[in-house]
Amino acid sequence: MIDAKVSPLAGMATKFALQASLTLSDQAALLALPHATRFFEAGSYMMREGDTPAYFGTIVSGIVCGHKTSGDGQRQMTSLHNPEDLFGIHTLYLESLDHNVQSLTRSEVVTIPLTALRDLAKNSAAIACAIASIVMVDISASRAWLLNISRRDARARVAHLLCELAVRLDRPGQAAEVTYDLPITQEQMADAVGLTSVHINRTLKYLSLSGLVHHSKSGVVIPNWNNLVDFADFNSRYLHIKGNVSPLSRN
Amino acid sequence: MIDAKVSPLAGMATKFALQASLTLSDQAALLALPHATRFFEAGSYMMREGDTPAYFGTIVSGIVCGHKTSGDGQRQMTSLHNPEDLFGIHTLYLESLDHNVQSLTRSEVVTIPLTALRDLAKNSAAIACAIASIVMVDISASRAWLLNISRRDARARVAHLLCELAVRLDRPGQAAEVTYDLPITQEQMADAVGLTSVHINRTLKYLSLSGLVHHSKSGVVIPNWNNLVDFADFNSRYLHIKGNVSPLSRN
DNA sequence: CGGAATGTTGAACCGTTTCAAACGGAGTGG
DNA sequence: CCACTCCGTTTGAAACGGTTCAACATTCCG
Numbered sequence: 001m002i003d004a005k006v007s008p009l010a011g012m013a014t015k016f017a018l019q020a021s022l023t024l025s026d027q028a029a030l031l032a033l034p035h036a037t038r039f040f041e042a043g044s045y046m047m048r049e050g051d052t053p054a055y056f057g058t059i060v061s062g063i064v065c066g067h068k069t070s071g072d073g074q075r076q077m078t079s080l081h082n083p084e085d086l087f088g089i090h091t092l093y094l095e096s097l098d099h100n101v102q103s104l105t106r107s108e109v110v111t112i113p114l115t116a117l118r119d120l121a122k123n124s125a126a127i128a129c130a131i132a133s134i135v136m137v138d139i140s141a142s143r144a145w146l147l148n149i150s151r152r153d154a155r156a157r158v159a160h161l162l163c164e165l166a167v168r169l170d171r172p173g174q175a176a177e178v179t180y181d182l183p184i185t186q187e188q189m190a191d192a193v194g195l196t197s198v199h200i201n202r203t204l205k206y207l208s209l210s211g212l213v214h215h216s217k218s219g220v221v222i223p224n225w226n227n228l229v230d231f232a233d234f235n236s237r238y239l240h241i242k243g244n245v246s247p248l249s250r251n
Numbered sequence: 252m253i254d255a256k257v258s259p260l261a262g263m264a265t266k267f268a269l270q271a272s273l274t275l276s277d278q279a280a281l282l283a284l285p286h287a288t289r290f291f292e293a294g295s296y297m298m299r300e301g302d303t304p305a306y307f308g309t310i311v312s313g314i315v316c317g318h319k320t321s322g323d324g325q326r327q328m329t330s331l332h333n334p335e336d337l338f339g340i341h342t343l344y345l346e347s348l349d350h351n352v353q354s355l356t357r358s359e360v361v362t363i364p365l366t367a368l369r370d371l372a373k374n375s376a377a378i379a380c381a382i383a384s385i386v387m388v389d390i391s392a393s394r395a396w397l398l399n400i401s402r403r404d405a406r407a408r409v410a411h412l413l414c415e416l417a418v419r420l421d422r423p424g425q426a427a428e429v430t431y432d433l434p435i436t437q438e439q440m441a442d443a444v445g446l447t448s449v450h451i452n453r454t455l456k457y458l459s460l461s462g463l464v465h466h467s468k469s470g471v472v473i474p475n476w477n478n479l480v481d482f483a484d485f486n487s488r489y490l491h492i493k494g495n496v497s498p499l500s501r502n
Numbered sequence: 503c504g505g506a507a508t509g510t511t512g513a514a515c516c517g518t519t520t521c522a523a524a525c526g527g528a529g530t531g532g
Numbered sequence: 533c534c535a536c537t538c539c540g541t542t543t544g545a546a547a548c549g550g551t552t553c554a555a556c557a558t559t560c561c562g
Binding site: 187 | 507508509511
Binding site: 405446 | 520
């Protein structure tokens, strides 16, 4: 099995292994991928729309987002990546990037050239399947965001986002209260859910006053997980977490 | 090369071949996939959220959509499929469906069991890569919908959708005027772009009055392609059409 | 300590929704 | 062939949710 101590690529290799059954040589090949550790300041671009995709990576620390901007400069995030998440793998076979990737906080990432992964996938059906599988999970999340942004009001919308992050950070499941770090600004949150930072402010105030969630620099506190899930109309199925116990992600 | 006359699967096989270089035996294997021709009445469900994915397919005729619904019954389409498009392939490696697939008009489709494709992908890296590639193109479109719905007003939003469909139906490129069929109701269009059918009505009226697009039972007429593209802030890059001449898709 | 970035609040405004009513066309049955 | 119905379209008026603009408070950071 993959030993998490061995390599900064171990997390990435594990993600692959979760999606398809890999031979030992496939696992070894993944761990042998050329890679570099890089640091990005908050707000710096890791990739830009229109670029030729060059690498993908795993996040070691920090928060990274994918986003697009409209002609008049408005921005919409399309994904949010936490430590241990992969980013950029969607673009493995795209000739040009359709979105930007930017760090929201100072972050450390391990980057891997796409050419190297392409070579691997060309020779291993299992690895290619794992990649396809990873992208399928991501497109499912993308569809969930679409619904969230188009059909839920501001309150449920940010509640839903906070639920998603809780589940992805593996927090719920034990007690009623759920807690995690989320060092992003209200403006960044606005770009994630398609609102204004002013309205995010009012919405967070409402959610806090009604005891559903508290968000501050010290993190997110969800006093009662089930309450928030109900309020947000949240169902974690779309995250396709393997071995997920309850499809409703209520305790 | 793949002969379009041979099999109802030829279109599907060609889509795969466009994304990865397939050996002749890969191509033959794709064409040999078990399949069935099926008809669906307008409005009938081909797959439902929560189901275990069973098949994918190509559309022969008709229009099919993917959609999700929120707890209070509001609906948001996540994709629209025209003849020759694939549907359901996103779910190849998902344990449960995260969205519904429904026909908007009476439609004829060719369905292929996912198990058969999984077997093929397991043994051919090229086919697995083609699948990954197809999904990557789709997730790119999904991101574009996200931006469209969250950050453009109703007018630009429906204009953008009509641009996308024009390009995907391969209409623009020759003359300034662009025409195509789009036998969907205003309510269906509303579900595609995240608006109300009432507001779609007013928006279409505006677009028609200003000479940008006309939509009726007889189809879509775009008197001047470049005008609509500018108005909609449309750039076809996100569709990743191979061999696409102009990334801006202006003539 | 000072300046910039982020958060907070109020008031006016505006795009979209909601509700309600009426209209038109296609299909059906008498 | 007309009357009836159903479904989608059209229009108006009022209400609502979120934006915009502007001012001020707070926190962060060099």
